[in-house]
Amino acid sequence: DAGVIQSPRHEVTEMGQEVTLRxxxxxxxxxxxxxxxxxMRGLELLIYFNNNVxxxxxxxxxxxxxxxxxxxxxxxxxxxxxxPRDSAVYFCASSSTSPKGEQFxxxxxxxxxx
Amino acid sequence: DQQVKQNSPSLSVQEGRISILNCDYTNSxxxxxxxxxxxxxxxxxxxxxxxxxxxxxxxxxFTVFLNKSAKHLSLHIxxxxPGDSAVYFCAASAETSxxxxxxxxGTSLSVIP
Numbered sequence: 080d081a082g083v084i085q086s087p088r089h090e091v092t093e094m095g096q097e098v099t100l101r102x103x104x105x106x107x108x109x110x111x112x113x114x115x116x117x118x119m120r121g122l123e124l125l126i127y128f129n130n131n132v133x134x135x136x137x138x139x140x141x142x143x144x145x146x147x148x149x150x151x152x153x154x155x156x157x158x159x160x161x162x163p164r165d166s167a168v169y170f171c172a173s174s175s176t177s178p179k180g181e182q183f184x185x186x187x188x189x190x191x192x193x
Numbered sequence: 194d195q196q197v198k199q200n201s202p203s204l205s206v207q208e209g210r211i212s213i214l215n216c217d218y219t220n221s222x223x224x225x226x227x228x229x230x231x232x233x234x235x236x237x238x239x240x241x242x243x244x245x246x247x248x249x250x251x252x253x254x255f256t257v258f259l260n261k262s263a264k265h266l267s268l269h270i271x272x273x274x275p276g277d278s279a280v281y282f283c284a285a286s287a288e289t290s291x292x293x294x295x296x297x298x299g300t301s302l303s304v305i306p
Contacts, residue, residue, distance in 0.1 A: 083236070110292055121195075121298030122237070122282060135293060170236050179225050179291045184236025 081105075083185035085171050091191045097159040100188045103152055104173030112172040112182060113146055113156050122170070128154065161192045196220045197285050197297035205303045212270040214300050216283030219264065223285040227294065228257060228268050231280045240281075241268070273304045 084103040092098055104111045112127040126136040131148045139146070143162070148154040158165055168189050172182040198217045206212045216226075224245035229237035243250040243257045243266070250257050256269045270277055283297040 114296075122296035124293065124295070127292060129292065135290075172236070174292075179242070179286070181227075181239040181242075182294065184229075184238065186234065186236050 083171055083173055083183055085169075085185035085188050087188060088186065089189050089191075091193065092161055093193050094162055095160045096192075097157065098161045098165075098190060098192075100156040100169050100171075100190070102154045102156070102171030102185060104154070104171070105183055106152065108173035108175050108183070110174045110182075111148060111154050112174075113154070114170040114172065114184075116168045116170060116187070125156070158190075161190075163192045166190055166192050194219070195298070196223075197283055197295050199281075199283055199297040199300045201300050202298070203301040203303070205305060206273045208275055208304055208306050209272045212268075212273045212277065212302055212304065214268040214270075214281050214283075214302065216266045216268075216297055217264055218266075218285050220285070220287065220295075221264070222287040222289065223295075224288055225286045225291060226257070226259060226266050227284040227286075228255075229282040229284060229296075231282065231299070237282055270302075273302075275304050275306050278302055278304045 086101045113125040116122045125138045126146045128148045146156045168187045170187045172184040174182045227242040228240040230240045231237040241252050241255050243259050248259050259266045280299045280301045282299045284294045286294045
């Protein structure tokens with residue numbers, strides 16, 4: 080079974096451009112999480128979904144960030160407009176319904192905003 | 194303010210010796226704790242967990258100890274192997290929302306052959 084799939088793996092863009100990160104969770108998983116990893120703040124939870132519904136977006140840093148999950152097999156994280164301080168590795172993870180379920184992470188998207 | 198802290202950014206250990214990675218938390222509502230391991234260019238992978246009703250959980254070479262009164266947990270790796278070289282994240286969650294896992298900043302472990 081394929082794990083969590085993220086695309087692109089690397090993204091370099093210029094300040095002010097729109098960036099869209101994509102994620103395909105593991106089939107059958109009910110939860111999907113978006114994280115951001117930086118040297119300063121470590122691994123931060125941005126937003127998570129349960130059954131395609133956003134549950135908690137308190138970690139989304141600004142209105143420039145938005146996330147959608149139109150169906151059980153696809154989610155996007157969009158940054159518009161992007162800024163250099165958004166440069167980080169963005170991870171998507173998914174897990175099953177069971178409480179305390181182990182989260183399975185994708186390989187991440189390394190975003191560089193020039 | 195970080196709720197899960199890993200005060201050692203890095204740690205070096207000789208192969209065959211014990212590695213001890215430490216983690217402190219501030220939120221007394223946390224009652225479930227996890228350790229994840231991350232290799233470069235890969236996502237974190239789950240390693241071991243412990244519930245607050247226990248003070249120790251063991252899985253092969255990996256043991257996690259929990260001291261609730263001190264709000265402290267540690268991960269012991271015995272014996273350490275070069276393949277254990279990775280970043281280790283401590284994480285915690287609370288009964289009110291086990292889905293929401295709070296991660297620490299990570300400790301980079303280097304096991305020297």
